[in-house]
Amino acid sequence: MLFLSNFKSTVLLWFLVLATCGNETKEVATTDQPFSQPTTEEAEKEIIVAANRTDVYLPLLKGKKIAVVANQTSVIFKSDGHTHVVDSLLSLDIDIQHVFAPEHGFRGDYDAGEHVNNSTDKKTGLELISLHGKNRKPTQEQLEGLDLVLFDIQDVGVRFYTYIATMQLVMEACAEKGIPVMVLDRPNPNGHYVDGPTMEAAHTSFLGMTKIPLVYGMTIGEYANMINDELWLDGGKKVDLTVIPLENWKHESFYSLPIRPSPNLPNDTSITLYPSLGMFEGTNVNAGRGTEFQFQRYGASFLDANAYDFTYTPKxxxxxxxxxxxxxxxxxxxxxxxxxxxxxxxDYIIDAYTNSIDKSKFFLTSGFTKHAGNDRLQKQIEAGAGNAEIKATWQADIDTFKKIREKYLLY
Structure with a gap:
């Protein structure tokens, strides 16, 4: 089934091109194993991403000057592969003025947090305007002359994964300029649950701009509607928003991303672990970066060697x-x-902290607070609180959010 591909070709290619960097003390599974195969009933219905529904959105783009917010995941799937949505739209005579690129760049080959410069796409000749360089929000000058901005990026449903922040800033800029926004929806591989600490207003940043839990259980289109209708754009503005829904997907559906959404989320396992292991980004512990098992392991030289039988060396x-x-x-x-x-x-953070030889060097407090969305979580871990005790403090905010979320679910 095309849309339940499990990265095999992509991972194999990068495995051959890139040298492996881990020194494991035991054999580990390959990185391209899926969680499970779809049931017969699920397999009979092919998931159709909104980008494939050209009959629905092309009439809304004809005769307009548009910009596209896109990266390597912005593709239209075909039986023999896929075509980038920008290439497809150009072939259909849609007037694309330029492309806005998020974190990791238009081709998805920049490191996390790396500054991305403006450039020109070699294939199409289009100007690529970085939204992870000089500015993260489109300037009014960059929107000049546009009739519409099209957003199509695959998300993974984790608050500190920055594509949703980019979308929110694009919506804000367009609301200020009076330009409509269209979002082509895609499945959320972590869309089957809601959990984690909720962002507090005092700690908002590019890693979390709204009061939502760490895992919010919504597609990027559903979340766009929530941002707009809950008046979460700066100044309480609303943008003229159209969300093109996907088809044959439900929140409980398993969806294996055909293209890795960013360099360090190579497969299903990394994506399912990312909400929990991503918290290590606010510590000095390595979470698999510099190996071929990104966000599928954690470790550090300052953890107690006697507590573990697994080792590796990041490069x-x-x-x-x-x-x-x-x-x-x-x-x-x-x-x-x-x-x-x-x-x-x-459990993973608690385990690493408990076995840290020098606990004073464990947390990067500012970064951890931004990832957690509050300054309480670090204190709870330092005080020896367990996983169940910590999670109990999240529940009231999660329950409140779920009531709001219910209004915006499309699937």
Whole structure:
């Protein structure tokens, strides 16, 4: 089934091109294993992403000057592969003025957080305007002369994954300019549950701009509607928004992304673990960057060697020029055999902190607070709170959010 591809061709290609960087003390699973195969009933209905529904949205683009917010995931699927939505629209005589590119760039080959410069796309000759360089929000000058902005990027449903922040800033800029926005919806591989700490207003940043839980259980189109109708855009503005829905997908559906959404989320396992292991980004612990098992392991040289039987050594590779603990033997855990998760767990962070030889160097407090959305979580871990105790403090906010979320669910 085309839309339940599990990255095999992509991962194999990058595995052959890029040198592996781990020194494991035991054999681990390959990175391209799916969680499970779809049931017969699911397999009979092919998931159709909104980009494929050209009959629905092309009439709304004809005769308009548009910009497209896109990256390597913005594709139209075909029986023999896929075509980038920008290439498809140009072939259909849609007047694309330029492309806005998010974090990781238009081709998805920049490191996390890396500055992306404006450039020109070699294939199409279109100007590529970075929204992760000089500015993260389109300027009014960059929107001049446009009739519409089209947004089509695959998300993974985690608050600190920055594509939703880019979308919100695009919506804000367009609301200020009076330009409509169209969002082509795609499945959320973590769309089957809601969990994690809720962002507090005092700690909002590009890693979390609205009061939502860490895993919010919505597609990017559903979330766009929520941002707009809850008046979360700056100044309480609303943008003229159209969401083109996908077909044959439900929130409980399993969806394996055919294209890795960013350099360090190479497969299903990394995506299901990302909400929990992504919290290590606010610490000095390595979460697999600099290996071929990104977000499928964690470790550090300053963890107690006696507590673990798994080691690896991070080295620079695609998507991680300067990984944490580069060149150091890291003691930790291999999670590459993890099945599909339906919760955020603090067990991994608690385990690493408990076994940290020097706890004073564990947290990067500012970064951890931005990822957590509050300054309470670090204090809870430092005080010895367990996973269940910590999660209990999230529940009231999660329940409140779910009531709001219910209004915007399309699937």
């Amino acid at each position: 620079p590779n695609f998507g991680s020029k300067y990984p944490k603990e580069e060149g150091k033997l890291c003691y930790g855990k291999d999670l590459s055999a993890t099945e599909r998760m339906s919760e955020v767990t603090m």
